[in-house]
Amino acid sequence: MTALPGTRRLLITWVMLMGLTGVSMVSARLDQTTDWQALSLWSVALVLLATAFKAHRVLMVYLNLRAATPAWKGIFIGLILVTLALIAAGYLAGRFNLMG
Amino acid sequence: MSRDLPNPGWGPLSTLPGNPLMWVLILSEMLVFTAFFALYAGQRALDPALFNASQQQLDPLLGGLNTLVLLTSGLCVALAVEAISIGRTQRTRLWLGAAMLLGVVFCAVKLIEYSDKFAAGLTPETNAFFGFYYGLTAFHFAHVLFGLALLGLVSWRTSTENVETAAAFWHMVDLIWILLYPLIYLIR
Numbered sequence: 001m002t003a004l005p006g007t008r009r010l011l012i013t014w015v016m017l018m019g020l021t022g023v024s025m026v027s028a029r030l031d032q033t034t035d036w037q038a039l040s041l042w043s044v045a046l047v048l049l050a051t052a053f054k055a056h057r058v059l060m061v062y063l064n065l066r067a068a069t070p071a072w073k074g075i076f077i078g079l080i081l082v083t084l085a086l087i088a089a090g091y092l093a094g095r096f097n098l099m100g
Numbered sequence: 101m102s103r104d105l106p107n108p109g110w111g112p113l114s115t116l117p118g119n120p121l122m123w124v125l126i127l128s129e130m131l132v133f134t135a136f137f138a139l140y141a142g143q144r145a146l147d148p149a150l151f152n153a154s155q156q157q158l159d160p161l162l163g164g165l166n167t168l169v170l171l172t173s174g175l176c177v178a179l180a181v182e183a184i185s186i187g188r189t190q191r192t193r194l195w196l197g198a199a200m201l202l203g204v205v206f207c208a209v210k211l212i213e214y215s216d217k218f219a220a221g222l223t224p225e226t227n228a229f230f231g232f233y234y235g236l237t238a239f240h241f242a243h244v245l246f247g248l249a250l251l252g253l254v255s256w257r258t259s260t261e262n263v264e265t266a267a268a269f270w271h272m273v274d275l276i277w278i279l280l281y282p283l284i285y286l287i288r
Contacts, residue, residue, distance in 0.1 A: 004182055014175040018168060025164045028286035038152065038288055047282045054278050062178050062271045068115045075127070080279075083134045087283055090141020094148030 005061050013061040020050040044091060048084055055080045106264075117181075118264035126272045129243070133276050136239070137283060140232045147228065152288045154229035157222055159213060163285040166209050167277060173202035174274040177251070177267045184263045192263060196255045199270065203248045210241055233284055240276055247273045 005013070027046040028039060039047075059076050060066045066073070105114045113120035144151045180195035217223075217230075224234040250266040 004185055005178070007179065007182055010175060010178050010182070014171065017171045021164060021167050021171065024282060024286060025160070028160065028282070028288075030160050030164070044287055047286050051278060051282050055275055058174065058271055058275050058278065062174050062274065063268060064117055064181075067117070069112075071112070072116065076130075079127075079130055079134060080275075083137055083279055086134070086138040087141050087279075087287070090138070090145045091287055093145035094151070 003067050005064060005066075009061060013057050016057060017054055020054045024050045038095070041095075044088075048088055052080065052084055055084075116268075118261060118266075118268045122265045122268050126268060129272060130276070133236075133239075133279070136232075136236055137279065140236065140283065143228050143232065150227055151229045154227060154233075155285070155288050157217070157220070158233070158285055159216070160285040162209055162213050163281050166206050167281050169202050169206050169209070170274050170277050173199045173206070174271055176202065177270045181263055181267050184258065184260050189258050192258055193255050196251050196263070200248055200251050200255075203244055203251070203270075206244060207241065207248075210237065236280060236284065240273070240280055243273050243276065 024047045027043045027050070029037075029043065056077065059073075059080070063076075065076060106117050107114045107120050110120045113123060116123045176195045176199035180192045180199065183189075183191040183195055214234075222230055224231050247266070247270045250269055254262040254266040
């Protein structure tokens, strides 16, 4: 049995995850019900940053990877970062018409 | 030293909680989803106007609600692991039951969303965006159903290893949705 995060840390993490989800929703301007516009680059960056931080917290606390070796942490965090980089690259390529 | 490891004798997998084979599954599932996300990002780059217009047909508040539901369900599963680690079987089952209930809520919200879209004539064949929308979310939905079955199974056969194994899978389902939500609903 690995060292578990403990109830307090789990609850703090849950509050953070809820808050970051709220940050993502506000950044994505969900109040734009009639005037649906593309987000500013800052808003997109904030959504992706909040997503990266949420994924990191789920990996380290919920999945308890903090008790695993640095190699495992690196593999999972690396995979998340690659995924987010691909999402960002696709978004930017479309935004700046890089694909013709 | 090796006695402290959760899975001694499993080589590089020995430091991971639960059944090591579940981690092989988790890593392979994450790679599959990453490939699909990359495909979506590539298609979006080719036709951002179509993807933006189609995204407008979705309900990002329902997607956000489902994110909160799934993250809370993840908390319940993590608390179940804490409970089983100190031998509180009844409490473990309660947390697992709460997690499953929230998983069912997630499924219900998703089905409401699907039926709204179908009623509006938006099907997987409408355009490339909706092909991805249904494909990615339905694939994730299938994982939620499998996760619910696993949680049900370990509520019946409750042991530390079983609960840790099912919890790891459920958190992976959480993690995929965390990435899927902004990709499909938010970023435009």
